[in-house]
Amino acid sequence: MVLGEVPQPLDLRMGDVLQLRREHPCGSREWRVVRLGADIGLVCAGCGHRILMDRLDVERRFTAWVSRGDAGL
Secondary structure (H helix, E strand, O other): OOOOOOOOOOOOOOOEEEEOOOOOOOOEEEEEEOOOOOEEEEEEEEOOOOEEEEHHHHHHEEEEEEEEEOEEE
């Protein structure tokens, strides 16, 4: 990345399954995207717990795509 360059936001889609840096207390690190906007709605793949996390926190904690949702085009 070049100094002064603005990083591109993650291309999140409904139904994406993400792997985040830290484990949920149930032991899963995988989360499914169920809401998009300034806040991202996530559902734990292990226990089904629902959370809202702001987009910046999701981008910081993101490590990998497990699967991609529908492009919706």
